[in-house]
Amino acid sequence: MLRLNPEQMAERVAKDIPDGAYVNLGIGMPTKVANYVSGDKLVIYHSENGILAVGPAPAPGEENPNLINAGKQYVTLLPGGCYFDNAESFAIMRGGHLDIAVLGAFQVSARGDLANWATNNDKYPPAVGGAMDLAVGARKLFVVMKHTDREGEPKILEQCTYPLTGTGVVQRIFTDLAVIDVTPDGLQVVELFGSNTFDEVQALTGARLLPPA
Amino acid sequence: MLRLNPEQMAERVAKDIPDGAYVNLGIGMPTKVANYVSGDKLVIYHSENGILAVGPAPAPGEENPNLINAGKQYVTLLPGGCYFDNAESFAIMRGGHLDIAVLGAFQVSARGDLANWATNNDKYPPAVGGAMDLAVGARKLFVVMKHTDREGEPKILEQCTYPLTGTGVVQRIFTDLAVIDVTPDGLQVVELFGSNTFDEVQALTGARLLPPA
Amino acid sequence: MIDKRVISFKEAVADIPDDAVVMIGGFGSSGIPLKLIEALRQHGATGLTIISNNAGVAEEGIASLLRDGLVRKIVCSFPRSAGSIWFEKRFEEGSVELELVPQGTLSERIRIAGAGIGGFLTPTGYGTKLAEGKETRVIDGKGYVLELPLPADFALIRAESGDPWGNLIYNTAGRNFNPMMASAASITIAEVNSIVAVGDLNPEHIVTPGIFVDRLVAEEMHHAQA
Amino acid sequence: MIDKRVISFKEAVADIPDDAVVMIGGFGSSGIPLKLIEALRQHGATGLTIISNNAGVAEEGIASLLRDGLVRKIVCSFPRSAGSIWFEKRFEEGSVELELVPQGTLSERIRIAGAGIGGFLTPTGYGTKLAEGKETRVIDGKGYVLELPLPADFALIRAESGDPWGNLIYNTAGRNFNPMMASAASITIAEVNSIVAVGDLNPEHIVTPGIFVDRLVAEEMHHAQA
Numbered sequence A, B: 001m002l003r004l005n006p007e008q009m010a011e012r013v014a015k016d017i018p019d020g021a022y023v024n025l026g027i028g029m030p031t032k033v034a035n036y037v038s039g040d041k042l043v044i045y046h047s048e049n050g051i052l053a054v055g056p057a058p059a060p061g062e063e064n065p066n067l068i069n070a071g072k073q074y075v076t077l078l079p080g081g082c083y084f085d086n087a088e089s090f091a092i093m094r095g096g097h098l099d100i101a102v103l104g105a106f107q108v109s110a111r112g113d114l115a116n117w118a119t120n121n122d123k124y125p126p127a128v129g130g131a132m133d134l135a136v137g138a139r140k141l142f143v144v145m146k147h148t149d150r151e152g153e154p155k156i157l158e159q160c161t162y163p164l165t166g167t168g169v170v171q172r173i174f175t176d177l178a179v180i181d182v183t184p185d186g187l188q189v190v191e192l193f194g195s196n197t198f199d200e201v202q203a204l205t206g207a208r209l210l211p212p213a
Numbered sequence C, D: 001m002i003d004k005r006v007i008s009f010k011e012a013v014a015d016i017p018d019d020a021v022v023m024i025g026g027f028g029s030s031g032i033p034l035k036l037i038e039a040l041r042q043h044g045a046t047g048l049t050i051i052s053n054n055a056g057v058a059e060e061g062i063a064s065l066l067r068d069g070l071v072r073k074i075v076c077s078f079p080r081s082a083g084s085i086w087f088e089k090r091f092e093e094g095s096v097e098l099e100l101v102p103q104g105t106l107s108e109r110i111r112i113a114g115a116g117i118g119g120f121l122t123p124t125g126y127g128t129k130l131a132e133g134k135e136t137r138v139i140d141g142k143g144y145v146l147e148l149p150l151p152a153d154f155a156l157i158r159a160e161s162g163d164p165w166g167n168l169i170y171n172t173a174g175r176n177f178n179p180m181m182a183s184a185a186s187i188t189i190a191e192v193n194s195i196v197a198v199g200d201l202n203p204e205h206i207v208t209p210g211i212f213v214d215r216l217v218a219e220e221m222h223h224a225q226a
Helices: A006-015 A029-036 A086-094 A131-137 A198-203 B006-015 B029-036 B086-094 B131-137 B198-203 C034-043 C062-067 C085-092 C103-115 C178-184 C219-225 D034-043 D062-067 D085-092 D103-115 D178-184 D219-225
Strands: A022-025 A044-047 A051-055 A076-083 A100-103 A107-109 A140-144 A172-174 A178-183 A186-192 B022-025 B044-047 B051-055 B076-083 B100-103 B107-109 B140-144 B172-174 B178-183 B186-192 C021-024 C048-051 C071-076 C097-100 C119-122 C136-139 C142-147 C152-162 C185-195 C215-218 D021-024 D048-051 D071-076 D097-100 D119-122 D136-139 D142-147 D152-162 D185-195 D215-218
Touching: A006 A029, A006 A140, A006 A172, A022 A029, A029 A100, A029 A140, A044 A076, A044 A086, A086 A131, A086 C103, A086 D103, A086 D178, A100 A131, A131 D103, A186 A198, B006 B029, B006 B140, B006 B172, B022 B029, B029 B100, B029 B140, B044 B086, B086 B131, B086 C103, B086 C178, B086 D103, B100 B131, B131 C103, B186 B198, C021 C178, C034 C062, C034 C152, C034 C185, C048 C062, C062 C071, C062 C085, C103 C119, C103 C142, C103 C178, C152 C178, C178 C185, C185 C219, D021 D178, D034 D062, D034 D152, D034 D185, D048 D062, D062 D071, D062 D085, D103 D119, D103 D142, D103 D178, D152 D178, D178 D185, D185 D219
Parallel strands: A022 A044, A022 A100, A100 A140, A140 A172, B022 B044, B022 B100, B100 B140, B140 B172, C021 C048, C021 C152, C048 C071, C071 C097, C152 C185, C185 C215, D021 D048, D021 D152, D048 D071, D071 D097, D152 D185, D185 D215
Antiparallel strands: A044 A051, A051 A076, A172 A178, A178 A186, B044 B051, B051 B076, B172 B178, B178 B186, C119 C142, C119 D119, C136 C142, D119 D142, D136 D142
């Protein structure tokens, strides 16, 4: 089977980001998506801490300790960007003003429930950040994740077994094997990478998939 | 009986505005209070439309049509002042950040209910503006009004007969006859102007007063 | 590529349909998008619901929409200023419905509509006629009224200057309702004095981020190109 | 006469009592009042409830308060960053209580505490573990959680520059929680890089109006006069 590596997954997500979009990229693999958005598109990146039009990393020695993104990395601001406080930043997120949010996930359910903030390990201290606000607020929520976990268990399930981030919030899932949409009819495979077959992908999925049209 | 004129009433209110206070003055007679605050006090005036540190009227020809107060009069800004949007302006008002608001009134009740936005004339279109927010939000609410209405009827009553602006919100009433505090024990006369007697003032009041200590 | 500039006031409002809910910024004479309102009047959509702090004075602004019979309902905190003759006339004859909202409740209802919040509890108006029929509750002895979001189809707002991305700065107290309204409408149209290049506004000074603004039209642009 | 300047960080925090609820601004490394936190640590008040987005990393900031055993409870959206060793240790040993709040709910709960609002309905967290035990309701088919205000006794905030009236401007993303926290505490203490004269900040650019700030302390002032 063809399994995309994280860079290829980010590249695939980037293809679905349209010109002129306002986008929030989650911490980790989602952040890589920006590296693959075509240079002929203008995409404006929002950072939950209070930035619109996040630019690339600063040159060494040019870092401003105040100017960081949600992942606590030093960033810059593009011309045309601006700053605001956290309450306004989350008004933007929760208020449906972002076109797309891209998040990682532990699990996604057949009806688009998202689990990406906590496992069932109660001893490990939990942290949620802005994931729940993005989940309910973005116009489109893209999830990018491996199709199965380290033990080879499916991450797409009829029901999530980890604590939920939001219910019925995911529109599209980008895995290392396929692209799958959450639709009212169920999980619709829209793209199989390489020569991956529907049956191969279904076998690694914990919920029933609908074959590509 | 000594009846203060509106200028004298404003002057009396001004005596009770302390140095360093953040104050909102309602439209009409309350606005005059600023003219009588002693020059050795620094008082910062808030205007509901989004100004802190409202200054005096501009010189003729210097008016900025955007820079008006709540009464739609041209104003200026003092050095150290600033602007904000209406939601933040009302966060200041409702959030208990203003030390004193001074409002006019149609009626005040014995327990501090305020009626100052509508009469019982249903044909006349109503308007409320920011009165209700100020009533609930200012740390201290001063009312300045004539003791009786044009027909000589008392405006301080056991119960207001006009629609309420807020319940239990008034701390101190400045009339043309006296200064009266709303206390848990009742309406406490704290000052009688000139040689006005308690009995004279009580006779023009529709609620029981407590005599000065 | 993001360029929200529109060539004329007329074009900016051309798709506002009959029965639309339209927010209009301003307080008294301050921060009102007068040219957009005039374009809306000439456009002639009827049955409008107008959300604004005031209802216009003399023959100008919202008063002209009321005069021309384009307004079915107005949501407002202070409709009756000196000279609000058209509001008073339409109200008296019963041809315009009024929803009277305390000013801070009005601005917060607009704000939460833009912020994805489903309602808020305010002490303002508790125990008064304006809370009648509304859900109330008492928390720690203090009474609150539940108020719901107030969104709109279109917002017509006024700023001092903007850039093609829709970032805006204002003039003094001209901000008033404009920044909240920008966030609370499906389509936000900003009238500005001048349009500057992207990057010319200091990012620390931008009051309304461009993400809230859909169309931008400036007086000069209109004159130069109309 | 209004002059909110305080001569030292030590003096600025001297009246914070044991068991106080203290908000602390910042997000990651950005906009944190590190010198005020260090003064609070040296002051030594115990049993503190800390409201902040993060719980500090390494030995710095809030981490140092946790290390010294001064914190009883933390209200936070993301306590566990790389290097949050002291939070992890105190959490594991059960000596610090955690109230985990989604970030947008945290900032809005702080905002409404400053704005006199009694609660708000947010879709965030609906149907999740973080809504357990909270009042919920469905409006037009969408689920909401009722969230209550989060006020504090003291707020320690960080700004770029201020004036003696307490007006503040910030540095880039250093705003984060600082402006809301300024409004939500009984006593707000601002740490700034520099203090300018009243009137030197452009009134259009002021982010936090001085009315929200009670004390102001600058590094230079401290060094010059301590």
